Amino acid sequence: xxxxxxxxxxxxxxxxxxxxxxxxxxxxxxxxxxxxxxxxxxxxxxxxxxxxxxxxxxxxxxxxxxxxxxxxxxxxxxxxxxxxxxxxxxxxxxxxxxxxxxxxxxxxxxxxxxxxxxxxxxxxxxxxxxxxxxxxxxxxxxxxxxxxxxxxxxxxxxxxxxxxxxxxxxxxxxxxxxxxxxxxxxxxxxxxxxxxxxxxxxxxxxxxxxxxxxxxxxxxxxxxxxxxxxxxxxxxxxxxxxxxxxxxxxxxxxxxxxxxxxxxxxxxxxxxxxxxxxxxxxxxxxxxxxxxxxxxxxxxxxxxxxxxxxxxxxxxxxxxxxxxxxxxxxxxxxxxxxxxxxxxxxxxxxxxxxxxxxxxxxxxxxxxxxxxxxxxxxxxxxxxxxxxxxxxxxxxxxxxxxxxxxxxxxxxxxxxxxx
Numbered sequence: 001x002x003x004x005x006x007x008x009x010x011x012x013x014x015x016x017x018x019x020x021x022x023x024x025x026x027x028x029x030x031x032x033x034x035x036x037x038x039x040x041x042x043x044x045x046x047x048x049x050x051x052x053x054x055x056x057x058x059x060x061x062x063x064x065x066x067x068x069x070x071x072x073x074x075x076x077x078x079x080x081x082x083x084x085x086x087x088x089x090x091x092x093x094x095x096x097x098x099x100x101x102x103x104x105x106x107x108x109x110x111x112x113x114x115x116x117x118x119x120x121x122x123x124x125x126x127x128x129x130x131x132x133x134x135x136x137x138x139x140x141x142x143x144x145x146x147x148x149x150x151x152x153x154x155x156x157x158x159x160x161x162x163x164x165x166x167x168x169x170x171x172x173x174x175x176x177x178x179x180x181x182x183x184x185x186x187x188x189x190x191x192x193x194x195x196x197x198x199x200x201x202x203x204x205x206x207x208x209x210x211x212x213x214x215x216x217x218x219x220x221x222x223x224x225x226x227x228x229x230x231x232x233x234x235x236x237x238x239x240x241x242x243x244x245x246x247x248x249x250x251x252x253x254x255x256x257x258x259x260x261x262x263x264x265x266x267x268x269x270x271x272x273x274x275x276x277x278x279x280x281x282x283x284x285x286x287x288x289x290x291x292x293x294x295x296x297x298x299x300x301x302x303x304x305x306x307x308x309x310x311x312x313x314x315x316x317x318x319x320x321x322x323x324x325x326x327x328x329x330x331x332x333x334x335x336x337x338x339x340x341x342x343x344x345x346x347x348x349x350x351x352x353x354x355x356x357x358x359x360x361x362x363x364x365x366x367x368x369x370x371x372x373x374x375x376x377x378x379x380x381x382x383x384x385x386x387x388x389x390x391x392x393x394x395x396x397x398x399x400x401x402x403x404x405x406x407x408x409x410x411x412x413x414x415x416x417x418x419x
Contacts, residue, residue, distance in 0.1 A: 001028045001058050016152070018182030020051035027055070031062060038063070039071045044079050050386065051181040051345075056082055075317070077116065081105055089113045115320060142339045143169035143192065143307060148201035150187055161187050162363045165201070169356070171306075174333070174340040176354030176371060178347060178386065184363040185343045186228075189311050192341065193225050205307055217250050224300035228312040230292035234284040240295055241266055241280040247302035269298040273328060290321035294328065301332065308333070309341045314349070326353070347386060351375050359383045 001024040003009050014022055023043060030038060040059060044052040056079060063070055072083045080087060081101055088098040089110065097110040108114045150162040162184050169175045177185050190196045192203055194210030203210055206222045213219040227233035234243055244266040267277035273294040284292055293313060300308060310329065314322040330353055333340050344350060350357060350371065357371040359380065367380040378384045 001025075001031070002054060003028075020055065020181030023051075023055055024058070027058060027062075034066070035068065037069045037071065039073070041073045042075070043072075044074065044076060052076075052079065059083070077105070089116070141168035142171040142206060143167075143175075143341070144202075144204040145188075145192065146202050148188075148191060148198040148203060150184075150191055150196055151199050160199075160363065162191070162198075165365060167358060167365070167368065169307075169339055169341060171339050172337050173355040174342055174353055176350040176357045177341065177343045177360060178345060178350050178357060179360035180345065180386070182362075183360040185360055186311055187363075188360070189225070189309050189341065189343055193223060193309060194219065195225075217253075220305075221251055221303050222305055223307040223309065224303050224305040226293075226296055226300055226308065226310045226313045228315060230289060230296050231284060233296055234292060236284055238283075239280065240270075240282055240284070240287075243284075243295065244269055244280070244299055244302055247299045251303045266302075269302055270295075272301065272332070273298045274324075288321075289317055290325065293317065293321075293325055297325075297328065297332070301336075304336075305338070307339045307341070309343075311343045312345070315344065315346070347375075359386065 003021060003024050009017070009021070009025070014025070017025065027043065038059075043059065044055050059070070059072075060083065062068065070083070072080065074080050074083075084101045086098065087101050087104040089096045089104065089108075089112065091112050097104065097108065097113050104113065105117060108117055145165055145167045148162060148165045149160055151158050151160045153159050165188060167175070177188065179185050187196060191198055192205060192210060194203075194213065197211045205219070208214075208219055208222065210219060210223065234240075241263065245262055248262055248265055248269075263280070266280055270277055270279060275291060275294050275298070279287065279291065279295075284295075287295065297313075308329075313329065314325050317325060326349065329340070329342075332338070340353075342350070342353060354371040356369070357374045358368040359366050359374070359382065361382050367374060367378065367383045374383060375387065378387055
């Protein structure tokens with residue numbers, strides 16, 4: 001399945017692999033049984049465009065060689081179109097529409113199918129507005145990263161995953177961090193949050209070192225993190241009310257408030273992210289992915305932070321919910337004058353929301369600068385490859401893939417076949 005250094009990967013644990021590597025390992029496990037039918041349930045969710053293209057190419061190649069049938073489940077319309085001969089559209093447990101891929105995408109009959117295709121077209125056109133106004137009264141830049149390197153493991157297994165990272169984020173601006181799976185994006189975000197400690201260099205967030213804050217709770221009121229895995233970032237044993245109450249009580253700094261007032265405040269937070277107060281009594285597993293993502297955003301906002309770090313917050317969401325969450329994040333960011341660090345692999349989203357952009361590969365920054373300049377005139381070959389892979393989905397007519405891609409082809413060719 002195209003994993004590099006396969007003999008070395010066998011001795012690693014899942015948490016030591018990137019998202020794309022984990023997905024390939026799962027595919028390898030399924031193929032080990034030599035099945036006649038492969039059920040691929042969102043196999044490319046949360047993967048960057050190049051890794052997604054590789055995974056889809058692996059699936060198509062294996063399917064062709066083994067004569068395998070495949071049931072491909074996804075909310076990514078590009079991936080569905082690239083893989084499927086026939087498409088079925090489902091909602092709330094009902095089968096709304098089915099037919100050939102061409103018919104479904106070019107002439108949808110059901111209103112929900114039309115809404116999905118409309119959201120898909122909106123993603124390609126980029127219609128969201130940015131606000132570049134700076135926060136008044138705060139020092140610029142608000143976030144500084146100087147010469148930061150991070151290592152994982154110990155002894156002979158020690159591996160450097162970030163190499164001499166330097167960046168600055170102006171107050172009130174949006175920094176986009178892009179790159180394929182395993183490039184070090186999330187590790188950089190965790191270092192900014194103080195969740196991992198650099199071996200070299202220094203990080204400052206609002207003049208505080210996140211790795212050694214004098215007051216961890218005070219730092220939490222300054223900088224908050226929205227995780228990619230919403231199910232994993234909410235305690236499954238806690239109701240939504242309890243998850244929000246914990247954040248509210250930390251933000252209040254120990255002030256004694258009546259439970260009724262605290263509950264009302266939590267309900268107000270849900271209202272801010274477009275949810276009903278009745279969800280306060282539910283558990284995370286009783287919510288949809290979009291609802292959980294809004295809960296995580298509400299919990300972060302309860303701390304009233306100045307800096308919000310979003311680690312691929314929409315990668316696992318379907319097209320319509322993805323745009324709702326992006327609109328919500330940008331609306332709240334503009335209303336509260338937040339400084340936003342947005343990590344993602346969808347360059348169409350980055351072009352839409354980012355003021356500054358950083359492109360990472362193998363733990364290094366290969367290019368950084370104003371987002372507009374990088375998108376219009378990229379200097380690094382890797383940036384151009386990412387942009388070409390992303391822009392092919394905009395400029396190439398939506399037609400199903402005719403032939404599987406051979407292993408070892410260039411990433412841009414893989415992305416072209418995917419799109």
